[in-house]
Amino acid sequence: MQKKIVIIAALLIMTSLVPAASQIALGQSETSAKSSTGRRGPELPPQVQKINELIGQSWADYEMKPSKKASDGEWCRRIFLDLVGRIPTVEEYDAFVRSRSKDKKSKLVAELLYDEKYVEEYARNWTTLWSNILIGRTGGTERNSLTNREGMQKYLRDTFARNKPYDKMVFELVSATGTTSPGSEKFNGATNFLAMKVNEEKASLATAATSKTFLGLQVQCTQCHNHPFNDWKQQKYWEMNAFFRQTRALRRFTPGTRNVSGAELIDQDFAGEDNEPAQARVFYELRNGETRMALPKFVDGTEIGASGYVSEVNRRAELAKKIVRSEYLDKTIVNRTWAHFFGYGFTKPIDDLGPHNQPSHPDLMDYLSGEIKANSYDVKKLMTWIALSDAYSLSSLANSSNRDDDPQMGEVPKFTHFYLRQMRAEELYESLLVATQAAEARGNYEAQERMKTQWLSQFVSQFGTDEGDETTSFNGTIPQVLMMFNGGLVKQATDIKNGGFLSKVAGSRLNEVKKIEYLFKAAFSRLPTKKEANILKETRAAYKSEANWLTDIWWSMINSNEFVFNH
Numbered sequence: 001m002q003k004k005i006v007i008i009a010a011l012l013i014m015t016s017l018v019p020a021a022s023q024i025a026l027g028q029s030e031t032s033a034k035s036s037t038g039r040r041g042p043e044l045p046p047q048v049q050k051i052n053e054l055i056g057q058s059w060a061d062y063e064m065k066p067s068k069k070a071s072d073g074e075w076c077r078r079i080f081l082d083l084v085g086r087i088p089t090v091e092e093y094d095a096f097v098r099s100r101s102k103d104k105k106s107k108l109v110a111e112l113l114y115d116e117k118y119v120e121e122y123a124r125n126w127t128t129l130w131s132n133i134l135i136g137r138t139g140g141t142e143r144n145s146l147t148n149r150e151g152m153q154k155y156l157r158d159t160f161a162r163n164k165p166y167d168k169m170v171f172e173l174v175s176a177t178g179t180t181s182p183g184s185e186k187f188n189g190a191t192n193f194l195a196m197k198v199n200e201e202k203a204s205l206a207t208a209a210t211s212k213t214f215l216g217l218q219v220q221c222t223q224c225h226n227h228p229f230n231d232w233k234q235q236k237y238w239e240m241n242a243f244f245r246q247t248r249a250l251r252r253f254t255p256g257t258r259n260v261s262g263a264e265l266i267d268q269d270f271a272g273e274d275n276e277p278a279q280a281r282v283f284y285e286l287r288n289g290e291t292r293m294a295l296p297k298f299v300d301g302t303e304i305g306a307s308g309y310v311s312e313v314n315r316r317a318e319l320a321k322k323i324v325r326s327e328y329l330d331k332t333i334v335n336r337t338w339a340h341f342f343g344y345g346f347t348k349p350i351d352d353l354g355p356h357n358q359p360s361h362p363d364l365m366d367y368l369s370g371e372i373k374a375n376s377y378d379v380k381k382l383m384t385w386i387a388l389s390d391a392y393s394l395s396s397l398a399n400s401s402n403r404d405d406d407p408q409m410g411e412v413p414k415f416t417h418f419y420l421r422q423m424r425a426e427e428l429y430e431s432l433l434v435a436t437q438a439a440e441a442r443g444n445y446e447a448q449e450r451m452k453t454q455w456l457s458q459f460v461s462q463f464g465t466d467e468g469d470e471t472t473s474f475n476g477t478i479p480q481v482l483m484m485f486n487g488g489l490v491k492q493a494t495d496i497k498n499g500g501f502l503s504k505v506a507g508s509r510l511n512e513v514k515k516i517e518y519l520f521k522a523a524f525s526r527l528p529t530k531k532e533a534n535i536l537k538e539t540r541a542a543y544k545s546e547a548n549w550l551t552d553i554w555w556s557m558i559n560s561n562e563f564v565f566n567h
Contacts, residue, residue, distance in 0.1 A: 042103035045385060047371050047381075048388045051368070051385060052389055052390045054361065059414065059416055063401075064401050064402045065401040065402060065416070067417035068395050070393055071395075072096060073524075074525070075105065076088055077093075077566075078566055079105075079109065079387055080112070081566050082387070083387070084118055085426060085430050086427065087525060089434055089437075090518060093521055094521070109388060123160040124157070126160045129340070131152055131153055133213060134156075134192070134193045134213070135147050135152055144260040145260070146180065146196045146199075146249050146251065147195050147263075148189075148192055149192075150182055151180045151187065151192050151262070153189075155188075155190050156189070165376050165377040166378075166379050168324075168377070170214050170320070171323070174194075174214070174319060176194070178190075179262060179264045180192050180195050180264075184262065194210075195265055196249070197209055198248060202282070206247070207237065210323075215332060216332040217352075217354060218349075238282055238292075239295065239296060240319075242280075242295055242315065243316055245270045245308075246267045247265065248266055249263040249266075250264045269310055270315075277307065280307065296319070298322040299326070300322075328353060330370070330372055331353055334368040334372055335347060337382050337383065341386045341392060342419060343407075343420075343421040346359035346360050347360070348407075360414075394416070394418050399417075418567065420566070421566050425456050427566075430452075435563075436502075496547045496550070501522075502547075503547075512540070512546065519554055520532075523554075523557040523558060
């Protein structure tokens, strides 16, 4: 234990602050980041050039200079995390850093998005992200839940593997009918988005979730009163709510038991709350006790037929049509995607686009919204434009000009440097598997997801919320630290005797210097600096066994901030 403390003191002090780690990452191993500055590179897509132009103009307006470019290793690590949800392998890192191609960034982005060998990982990553958005981290895991998590994941996995246009995905999620469970008659995985929401409190959850997720409009508080900060009124809320009143989720049971196996989402005639189906109205009460009525009307004021008969007007299908034609659809996906790559969107929160919440870069947001629509809602193209932009290529280390560009302090993001952010729990899990080469021995997709869900449950129970909010980033609390330091996955990752990653490194023909370099590339996507290499070399004298020395170094690496952060 005393030896391990020596290693921790030597290594974690150096890697405890990721900005410092980012600075040293620009050292001996990756000079390409420095030499590329000022060198004319390959012609970029016009969308990337426009992003650079508009972001550059905002830097000038704020009188801030952007940080220097990130090293090749830093950029490679962050693009793997953002696109496929894990850090690169040593082999992937080496291939990128050693490449002398002027357009190697474009080639890597295209490979991760379109190459067959990454299709499954890309689909898995974005399935995880959207499952959490649509049904929350615990959706479908509750007892007798109407949501089937595997059904939701199957639908999303197929969607992302086939690169289904975003507007088509949204239409299917909002208008879906059928059963939630794979293998059941009438199975339609898209039904899992609304299955648990339409029966609750007159479809209030369905109204709020659909508006927030796909239109970026926070309407939930207007159920009972007018919005205090924007022009959303109770009337608008109940007009949106009226679109869902024909929809029901019917429980389906496991044969011979009373256990709920899922649900069937259907559209049925709605007679209205006054039993007048020709004009199927809903009623709500103002705070002063006055009763008002509402019929389905979209947020832009567009009305549809008032009939409650599905054969005459399918309200939810009409709503889906209105959503995919709305300008809010374009802006919401642009804002959400930008926030995925940078940690912050153009608004905070990203799903609140009301007039009270003006975007930080309105011209850029409008431009990208127009481009995603013009490109048939191909989200992979949007990802490509963002990933190849100047802003995404910057170091996370601030300079004297842009130190105040800190959204964590309440400042509007200017994107003059890359904002540090902690990995999502899912990213950490996948990265640990990759860093220790445990991913090579995994089973089929379903088995992999079950193992991951079991591991994630320890964090969800402590950091999750009922709404499925994104709260699994690692925040340094004592329970989190103990789970990381002593958890089974970390123990497995640092076991020198199981014939795994560490035993292979220790038993290889590499000399001790090369073994340390290999560990650094596996964990941090960089080589050690001379200072780090010298300090670790000095600690070698405290160990009789090279294997134990390497074990303690590796344990310290995967428990360091530099490993857990996207930087």
